[in-house]
Amino acid sequence: MIDLSQVTVGFGGRMVLADVTFSLQPGDFFFLTGPSGAGKTTLLRLCAGAMTPAEGEVRLFGRPLSEMTSDARAGARRRMGIVYQDTQFLDHLPLEENILLPFTVRGPVDAEMRAQAQDLMTWVGLGGHRAALPPTLSGGERQRAALARALLPAPELVLADEPTGNLDWEMSLKLLTLLIELNRLGTPVLMATHDLALIRAAKPMVNARVLRLKDGKLTQAGAAL
Amino acid sequence: MSLADFLRGAPGAGRVVPSAGLTTRLVAFGTAAMAFLAVFAIALAVMLIRLGDSWQVDLAGTATLRITSAGEAREADTETAMEVLRTTPGIETARVVPPLEQQALLEPWFGKDMPFDTLPLPRLIEIETTPEGFDARALGLRLAGEVPAARLDDHDRWRAPLARAQARMTGLTLAALALIAGTLAAVKALAARAALAENAQVIDVLRLVGARDTWIARAFVRRITLQAAAGAVLGVAAAAALLALIPGTGAAGLPALRPQGLAWAMVLPVPVLAAAVAWFTTRRSALRLLKGRP
Ligand SMILES: Nc1ncnc2c1ncn2[C@@H]1O[C@H](COP(=O)(O)OP(=O)(O)OP(=O)(O)O)[C@@H](O)[C@H]1O
Ligand SMILES: [Mg+2]
Numbered sequence: 261m262i263d264l265s266q267v268t269v270g271f272g273g274r275m276v277l278a279d280v281t282f283s284l285q286p287g288d289f290f291f292l293t294g295p296s297g298a299g300k301t302t303l304l305r306l307c308a309g310a311m312t313p314a315e316g317e318v319r320l321f322g323r324p325l326s327e328m329t330s331d332a333r334a335g336a337r338r339r340m341g342i343v344y345q346d347t348q349f350l351d352h353l354p355l356e357e358n359i360l361l362p363f364t365v366r367g368p369v370d371a372e373m374r375a376q377a378q379d380l381m382t383w384v385g386l387g388g389h390r391a392a393l394p395p396t397l398s399g400g401e402r403q404r405a406a407l408a409r410a411l412l413p414a415p416e417l418v419l420a421d422e423p424t425g426n427l428d429w430e431m432s433l434k435l436l437t438l439l440i441e442l443n444r445l446g447t448p449v450l451m452a453t454h455d456l457a458l459i460r461a462a463k464p465m466v467n468a469r470v471l472r473l474k475d476g477k478l479t480q481a482g483a484a485l
Numbered sequence: 486m487s488l489a490d491f492l493r494g495a496p497g498a499g500r501v502v503p504s505a506g507l508t509t510r511l512v513a514f515g516t517a518a519m520a521f522l523a524v525f526a527i528a529l530a531v532m533l534i535r536l537g538d539s540w541q542v543d544l545a546g547t548a549t550l551r552i553t554s555a556g557e558a559r560e561a562d563t564e565t566a567m568e569v570l571r572t573t574p575g576i577e578t579a580r581v582v583p584p585l586e587q588q589a590l591l592e593p594w595f596g597k598d599m600p601f602d603t604l605p606l607p608r609l610i611e612i613e614t615t616p617e618g619f620d621a622r623a624l625g626l627r628l629a630g631e632v633p634a635a636r637l638d639d640h641d642r643w644r645a646p647l648a649r650a651q652a653r654m655t656g657l658t659l660a661a662l663a664l665i666a667g668t669l670a671a672v673k674a675l676a677a678r679a680a681l682a683e684n685a686q687v688i689d690v691l692r693l694v695g696a697r698d699t700w701i702a703r704a705f706v707r708r709i710t711l712q713a714a715a716g717a718v719l720g721v722a723a724a725a726a727l728l729a730l731i732p733g734t735g736a737a738g739l740p741a742l743r744p745q746g747l748a749w750a751m752v753l754p755v756p757v758l759a760a761a762v763a764w765f766t767t768r769r770s771a772l773r774l775l776k777g778r779p
Contacts, residue, residue, distance in 0.1 A: 310692070330698045330776065338695035348690045352503045364501070365696035409694070 267316035278476035294473035341415030520720030554634035575619030713763035
């Protein structure tokens with residue numbers, strides 16, 4: 261569904277990704293680890309079609325990114341559930357409107373969509389914050405909201421950048437379990453995380469692979485984890 | 486994105502752009518100022534066109550002959566001149582202006598107490614020409630021979646430069662209107678640019694959730710266009726109020742700057758045009774800028 265082949269990205273002469281090849285297929289569950297600044301976010305942004313590589317090819321749903329119009333990229337993004345690390349909201353809109361955005365940009369929002377959003381918000385523990393403005397929420401609350409927004413339109417795949425970074429253990433496990441449930445239904449998941457304990461906790465539940473990004477190289481971590 | 490789409494508005498698109506941006510308020514102000522100037526330029530253009538028309542109507546086809554000789558010679562010269570005029574082709578009628586009528590013409594300028602009968606006033610002959618007109622040069626030569634004290638004033642002599650000046654002023658006014666429209670477009674392009682820069686995060690979020698560029702652009706364009714329209718309405722209202730305060734009849738026989746009757750309707754399209762310019766330019770620059778952003 262997403263294919264990066266021999267992709268190279270550099271910022272100001274510094275190589276962040278060097279000759280990286282990666283493929284996300286239906287049913288896959290990947291953890292992406294690596295030191296801070298290794299390029300995890302960069303790799304996720306490539307997968308989301310939010311940037312283009314200096315070299316190599318990115319294919320989204322089989323189509324080369326370089327040949328996609330901006331409308332086609334938007335179309336591809338509608339099939340993805342994306343959670344960025346610094347969760348992004350429209351700060352002047354209430355949380356519920358923010359979570360409904362994937363529907364808003366597609367067309368009219370109906371009562372059923374609203375009910376769906378409210379269910380999801382309640383499930384991630386934000387039922388009481390529907391009218392809150394994003395800047396007034398805690399870091400963990402915003403992360404939960406971002407995940408709720410990403411999952412609301414039933415995406416075909418999930419790209420999540422540190423979705424549990426600010427969460428307590430219990431909430432982290434709860435969200436991880438949700439992603440694993442989705443994955444069992446066939447939705448591929450790529451999740452960047454520093455949390456090795458979380459990866460270990462996932463092990464009995466899902467056949468996940470752990471990728472490690474370091475010095476621009478992407479490797480599959482050993483069975484040690 | 487068609488105009489119909491735009492007027493209907495994308496559902497929810499209006500709210501995704503924060504409203505209180507400095508840019509949108511400056512846009513409203515700039516548009517109000519431009520609309521204000523546009524109304525005055527239009528009023529000026531209408532006045533100039535009317536001025537030209539009134540000259541055409543009042544003065545075309547007329548001429549005046551002045552008999553400047555003194556004493557008894559004046560009556561004799563007037564007789565001779567009338568004879569000459571009667572035999573000049575292209576002259577419809579010639580009429581000696583009676584002294585009393587002439588006095589009435591001068592009174593507004595010199596007052597009632599002026600001793601008109603003691604003044605060496607020239608005798609005036611009013612001439613109306615046929616539509617084809619007469620040969621002013623030939624008539625001038627003939628009069629020079631037969632009535633040296635006659636001075637022909639065929640009005641074209643001073644009407645032509647005035648008409649030229651009027652045409653030039655009208656042109657300048659129209660150029661000013663074009664400049665105003667151009668400035669408006671430039672302001673809108675800058676506004677779109679500033680609004681998109683101010684709201685980089687909004688664009689990132691909208692892209693993240695799969696918004697198309699046209700949808701994002703529409704949200705910004707709608708906001709800026711509505712602000713522009715509101716500003717233009719204010720500017721036009723202010724200018725119209727000021728124009729209405731100007732006296733209805735102009736000084737020294739000039740038509741008034743204040744539009745009369747239907748001419749007022751000329752200012753109505755200003756807000757619509759301002760909004761159209763805003764819509765077109767903002768949309769263009771927004772789409773171009775979005776295209777430039779990954
Ligand atoms: N837009 C950018 N311009 C310049 N440098 C960038 C940009 N984006 C990323 N970088 C650099 O690329 C490197 C990798 O960044 P990236 O965000 O992908 O790291 P990361 O693995 O996600 O780190 P973390 O675990 O801290 O989130 C960093 O050194 C960062 O400074
Ligand atoms: Mg990162």
